[in-house]
Amino acid sequence: MLIRNVELAPGERIDVRIDGARIAELAPQLAWHAQERVFEGGGAALLPGLHDHHIHLRALAAAFASVHCGPPQVTDAAALAAVLRAASIRLAPGQWLRGIGFCESVLGAAGIDAIDRDWLDELVADRPLRIQHRSGRLWLLNSAALDALAPTADAPLERRNGRWTGRLYDADDWLRMRLRGAPPSLHAVSRWLARRGVTGVTDTTHHNGPEALHAFAAARASGELLQQVRVMGDARLDAQTDRPGAQRGEHKFHLHAHALPEFDALVAAIRASHDAGRAAAFHCVTRTELAFALAALREAGVLPGDRIEHASVAPPELVEVIAALGLTVVTQPHFIAERGDDYRRDVDAADQPWLYRLRGFLATGVGLAGSTDAPFGSADPWAAMQAAIDRRTPSGAVLGAAEALTPAQALDLFLAPLEAPGGAPRRVAVGEPADLCLLDRPLAAALRAPTQVEVRLTLVAGQVVYTREDADVPDYPRGSSGMPESQGCA
Template structure:
């Protein structure tokens, strides 16, 4: 029998006890042999990769594929370094936008423009009267101009307030255009849902970009509802793009918690929280699967909305807030866990992490085993004693070390250097016995895996500050945290994230070995090819393809 493919002549990091090898044999989408065993087989295609390095395909366990894909076509204001530059970008987009249509921008970060926010009147002038919606890079806030505030009812809502969010007012009591957390629903109720075709276009663009960076599996951390969803049909968009062969990466998706509803009377036989059909985490296959349910407990550090036990340095008396009533969030999460859902709990502040631990401990005490691991997303501040509590609750923290490179100086301003030592942990999670998955949270931050890996080893801010030196990873630990670690966290241990007999044939072929370069050079390593299920999905130089 001729098998499909043999790759030879390179350094293959298996991320297993085998260590490195020099050949891998692939058939029917899976790895069937390594080393000398592989070279004894006959293949329809044999490729000498001429000294290149092969790793398991990278796995990003927390990104936002639809959101990221949309940013590729929306106005990008991230490069702006002053408010005047933002107004100029809006004016330029307005020149190509029909009168009355919305101008939608992405990537706004007040820290990039002197910790200031756009003036709603200046935005209105720049847009020629068109409504403007600028999304904060964190995803936890947005800025509207006067026209947009009028169309979305912001002025009326400011009089009654918003639970789990805030409409920021100026000294005269007038809305500034800044909406935080649940207040963003005002604009989303007008602008959403996006058309299905636009979401499909976004997915095609996002996954095509992913494979150019060696990514083969991505978890979309919140679809279908809440302030992070773009349409109740988002899962249908995934199915449609997969069916026509344009979904380039394997995808696991997290339905946002508001999409789950109670069915039946609480406590009655057959009562559960979930979808009408009873579908829950784990449904699907290796190409498209339902992951955990996404629960937002709090907000973000840069928005000062993450729930902290101690107050923010820049805002006396402010501890951030939960995204709704704490007891209601807890009850809904427990009911979902009892209904068979794994939980992915967005908890940035340490007080929110306490709530996540409590929820997981309660489910474990009830003897409920999730279909895949429960998780804490972000863990912006994790106190020392919480490390043991997280491990005992069966949780791990899904972190984003790239945040430190881009936003670390701002974090220190908001939470101070003492709490920064407990912030966005990596090494201490491993030391506490937890699985470690490094992720991008793209498009909140640029998400190339090699750049995230580099950040996890350096932990240097833009000013050069060493942010939590004790949390730095070695290259071996960092590579594992983008392969075997996220495979474990997403319920695919042994089948993804490893080059082993029986595993999915997902590979990243690199132009240099990350183990052979300086930490600050890792992000410069080129991705030569990406293989998904034995097929080259990215191969600009013909390294794999015939």
């Protein structure tokens, strides 16, 4: 392919030749070769393809086929009832109805305890219904769902007066085993990401094992998954190696402040993965989780590539430890844009300056990378860039203004290699992989308004995976309007 008249830097127009999977030539004007496909850039910016360094692909695929049950689409109990009943009518008899993004604010002052199986039965009684809380840690089940799951006495479901309430906390593995359904196809999700210029992702699902690594490699080989993929998971991946199309990623430790693992066992697990040449990644959305993870890493010793996911609350004293240990932070700036007003109301005022920090990490030399955590946040990286720049909540308030990035810094969050988040951003250069995205406007215009950017062309390993002119991709809503919201800080 020959891509003509594109901008690599403001005011720098150039032609780019792709040969196989790599960039072969760059010059102000290149002659056309016979049989070469030509794409006219029109002076728009050509970038390395974006990398989402923290995403959950299968959950995102399931979310695309689910009913959104929380803000901004659903803000009260009447609206929740309406969307569930409307969705139920469209399903075949007995088919499960799956909701996502539920927030207790929908119930007003009643709170989460107001929802139980009986309340859900009033909304949908004729089919199994399960609704996921926006945190990703709680499922709400109606009576038909409980009957279909047929729980035994030792099931991890909440009981009240000896009866299942329909609330299931931190038990996705149990639910997955009971449902025993085939995993959702990645076809639509992958093409939606390509439409946004995403050419690489790190799936950070903590229970991924060898079968997940194999499944992602198979999805890449079949064309179901277009993006390069790095696969985090549990200790079972220590003995695995990279597969064609799928890199073995870090050992993901999913901490919960209320049930932290035994410290010495955690240190031993970190060391075992390090001995296998595998870095560690820690889910940290509270101050307690972050302090615990840092203590464990200090005791175990740090391997290059060890990283903190989210770092939702990062006070200065812990940022100093992160910097001293040489860790990378992978964060989600759009959580401020999606949940910032709730944070202003619910998070301790002393912690609010340290929410989803950006500039504070860069100022101390911490490697920082961007991601979406989709489906627990919007899957649109351009919305995340906008949030990193303006730090505005849904109501328009600014939260953590001192943490805002320049537009160029916000873009760089999504340009690092998958294996080195927070490292030097990739650039369009001869010999580099032809993982590219061509925008619809010059770079300066794109950086002024990231959420207005459209992608015209996306390449992965030199292969066209999306063109706006030939697009046959579902136009799912962009930003927080179309995706579940984040797990936030609690």
